[in-house]
Amino acid sequence: MRIVSGIQPTGNLHLGNYLGAIRNWVRMQDEVAATGGQCYFFLADLHAISMPHDPAELKANTREMAAALLACGVDPAKSVLFNQAQVPAHAELQWLLNGTARMGWLNRMTQFKDKSGKNREGASVALFTYPVLQAADVLLYQATHVPVGEDQKQHLELARDIAQKFNNDFGPVQPDGTQTPVFTLPEPFIPPEAARIMSFRDGTAKMSKSDPSEMSRINLSDDPDMVMKKVKKAKSDAEPLPSDPADLAERPEAKNLVAIFGAMTGRSVEDVLGEFGGEGFGKFKPALGEILVEALRPISARFVELKQDTPELDRLLATGAARARDAAAKTLAATYEALGL
Ligand code: ADP
Numbered sequence: 271m272r273i274v275s276g277i278q279p280t281g282n283l284h285l286g287n288y289l290g291a292i293r294n295w296v297r298m299q300d301e302v303a304a305t306g307g308q309c310y311f312f313l314a315d316l317h318a319i320s321m322p323h324d325p326a327e328l329k330a331n332t333r334e335m336a337a338a339l340l341a342c343g344v345d346p347a348k349s350v351l352f353n354q355a356q357v358p359a360h361a362e363l364q365w366l367l368n369g370t371a372r373m374g375w376l377n378r379m380t381q382f383k384d385k386s387g388k389n390r391e392g393a394s395v396a397l398f399t400y401p402v403l404q405a406a407d408v409l410l411y412q413a414t415h416v417p418v419g420e421d422q423k424q425h426l427e428l429a430r431d432i433a434q435k436f437n438n439d440f441g442p443v444q445p446d447g448t449q450t451p452v453f454t455l456p457e458p459f460i461p462p463e464a465a466r467i468m469s470f471r472d473g474t475a476k477m478s479k480s481d482p483s484e485m486s487r488i489n490l491s492d493d494p495d496m497v498m499k500k501v502k503k504a505k506s507d508a509e510p511l512p513s514d515p516a517d518l519a520e521r522p523e524a525k526n527l528v529a530i531f532g533a534m535t536g537r538s539v540e541d542v543l544g545e546f547g548g549e550g551f552g553k554f555k556p557a558l559g560e561i562l563v564e565a566l567r568p569i570s571a572r573f574v575e576l577k578q579d580t581p582e583l584d585r586l587l588a589t590g591a592a593r594a595r596d597a598a599a600k601t602l603a604a605t606y607e608a609l610g611l
């Protein structure tokens with residue numbers, strides 16, 4: 271298995287990012303490494319310029335996301351971790367694939383329609399050709415599998431269409447008449463359902479960095495006292511916890527806190543309620559706080575340390591990029607050759 275997965279560099283990382291995204295990468299890495307496969311994880315900084323952005327913020331967010339991934343357990347000894355901008359082969363292969371991708375294919379991409387909104391004429395060309403860069407991202411490493419959520423399925427289909435057409439149009443013909451494919455067709459795999467973590471101030475809103483209330487989320491940089499304080503102040507209700515998960519349906523804040531307890535401990539909601547059913551939040555919140563403090567203590571310590579150690583972060587990213595460039599070189603050379611370049 272060769273897995274390629276990218277993540278948008280964003281800042282102010284929180285518990286939602288950890289349980290909903292980052293932790294899945296760490297699990298994937300460990301499973302793939304155990305079977306002798308290889309994960310390529312990249313920070314999608316080249317993708318980020320498809321939308322209006324601030325250069326200094328992009329650089330800071332790229333470093334911050336790298337620091338978070340490393341702090342949470344992405345291990346450079348097991349996975350190749352890098353940012354796209356340091357591996358020119360991504361942009362090069364995108365251009366080479368632009369000759370194969372069809373306008374009609376890109377015109378059908380629903381994400382472009384969603385992201386460009388009513389201002390289609392004002393959208394960047396990069397936003398339109400973004401899926402071709404995504405195709406380059408995975409084809410470059412001959413990915414066998416790409417983890418995709420529902421919203422990315424269409425882009426992976428496009429990557430397969432591009433690879434198939436390229437192989438068909440340009441795959442070198444052998445003396446016996448058979449064609450050698452230049453690209454592996456990547457298979458999608460749907461990662462295990464990720465937790466969706468809600469705000470501590472409003473159980474019907476997603477926990478998000480854009481919420482102006484600091485108390486609405488646990489940041490990965492929060493120290494243990496802050497974590498405990500935020501859990502204790504989290505919005506809840508006056509009822510004791512039920513024993514039946516169905517009775518949480520109309521209690522979004524309680525449901526969220528129980529779900530977080532389950533996600534952090536690997537226990538089912540039934541199991542958590544089996545222990546805490548009948549108890550009030552005066553008992554449940556300190557228990558949840560302890561779980562979070564213990565799990566996040568090493569992560570936040572390493573995260574804060576790495577964020578401050580820019581030279582070390584840059585060194586780790588440069589090492590990852592060098593490995594990625596090596597891995598990409600053969601495919602890139604074969605692509606130029608196949609095209610007569
Ligand atoms: P934010 O919503 O804070 O702006 P991003 O949109 O930058 O976060 O999300 C980065 C990654 O983290 C995405 O994969 C997203 O699905 C995941 N994520 C963000 N917030 C949550 C959340 N509250 N629960 C689960 N996953 C989340």
Ligand code: NA
Pocket residue numbers: none
């Ligand atoms: Na967002």
